[in-house]
Amino acid sequence: MTQRKVISFETIRVACKNCTLSQLCLPMGMSPEDVDRLDSIVKRSRPLHRGDHLFRSGERFRSLYVVKTGSVKTYTPSEEGGEQVLGFHLPGEIIGLDAIDQDCHACSAKVLETSAICEVPFQRFEELAASIPSLQHSMFRLLSKEIGHDAEMLLLLGKKNAEERLAAFLVSMSQRLSKRGLSPTDFYLSMSRHEIGNYLGLAVETVSRLFTRFQDEGLVKVDRKHVEILDLGTIESLAGTAQAAGSRKHSN
Amino acid sequence: MTQRKVISFETIRVACKNCTLSQLCLPMGMSPEDVDRLDSIVKRSRPLHRGDHLFRSGERFRSLYVVKTGSVKTYTPSEEGGEQVLGFHLPGEIIGLDAIDQDCHACSAKVLETSAICEVPFQRFEELAASIPSLQHSMFRLLSKEIGHDAEMLLLLGKKNAEERLAAFLVSMSQRLSKRGLSPTDFYLSMSRHEIGNYLGLAVETVSRLFTRFQDEGLVKVDRKHVEILDLGTIESLAGTAQAAGSRKHSN
């Protein structure tokens, strides 16, 4: 057992290094020493289970989190039990960026399935970023990328209809998974229909009906959480400001 | 004329310094020398007029822009002439943060009224940030704040009804203007009803009807672009996940 723990720890350590790397050191070369410095501040990576929270709304902000394996959803809980799902986070993606400003988490992060998460203490990270220009640049880019992604979501929620929203969701999942080396056309959704609907600003029933419709149209094969994309091209065209859909567009 | 130009330039220079300061050097003390260093890279600030573009979608990203006076809207133009308004930017607010990642603007920025804008060359800014830890921290916070703001908009577009959206819009304008020392209850909207509707994900007609309704209910007095807020408290309660509205809530 002890032996196994050590092996497991090293495995996680290396994988974590990789995932931190890929997001934060992506664009330009950081020296191997700098990469090690960055890696050395990444704290722990114990496996979390479905329902566990990385943090809750209102808690003090200390660290960013990087998903190594599994998936996490972030959401803003409102009194009366309602919530707005802000996003689903897949391996390689970073959580907690919105808390830097207030020094306090405005949203909660809940693990959707057994997941390994790296924790990056932010204060130490900032010190490092100040001494490694390329790391600072990567962080600026990362934050900026998040803003760009949010703008896409604003477009989705502000202008797209239900069909376009679900198509965009599928395309996004497909792209993000394939970026991690997983199949872009065959995957399991770790979130419920309810959570998908909440995220996309749709009722559960609408999501369910659309999955059925897409399946009837031969675009996907859906079995519960298992999704096979059969016609990615068509789904992509539906997701965009799809002119192919044959439906007239809003003008507002 | 020459004389006047010089005076005008100095006036702008000082005001610009102030506005750059307030957003970027807010939280912690930067030394006066560092403030001057920051100020010295702020390039130009010629007055722009209604309809002028700060930048257009697709252009190379070089600088961030800070609104000194006036207002700017950012939007993503889509083919077919449609657009999604991403935001309205008032004095003290920063534009262009989403372009850092791609090194290329994904949205366009158009001036809504005669405005003075500071330009901050990003590359120089980054160099400065790397040597002034508190500036780096401020920039991280600024980017993070933008992400937090976007999350609020996602909530608005995903869950709120038309009434809540317009109320939230009015509250936001009120707060942001008063933060700049302007009246929180009496102001002019520089954007058209169409642009408000686009931003809030509503049809122009809905916006118009709601203004009328709010006026009938004694919450505001509206005359064209001139808005007087008569009952800010009630509007605030409508804007939140308003339980006071007497209307049942969505659950998705």
Added chain:
DNA sequence: CGTGGCGTTGAGCCAGATCAATACACGTGG
């Protein structure tokens, strides 16, 4: 005093929400 761009107002319609019932998967305990 047109002419054209907003803004407002009215009437009708529809996408998607809501309500309601059933179906299915996955326990858990007997």
Added chain:
DNA sequence: CCACGTGTATTGATCTGGCTCAACGCCACG
């Protein structure tokens, strides 16, 4: 192994908020 319970997903029927279409009023400007 089955009976039962609980939570989630699907499907159908109905309702409605806000969109669409259309007409008109009001400035502002040439």
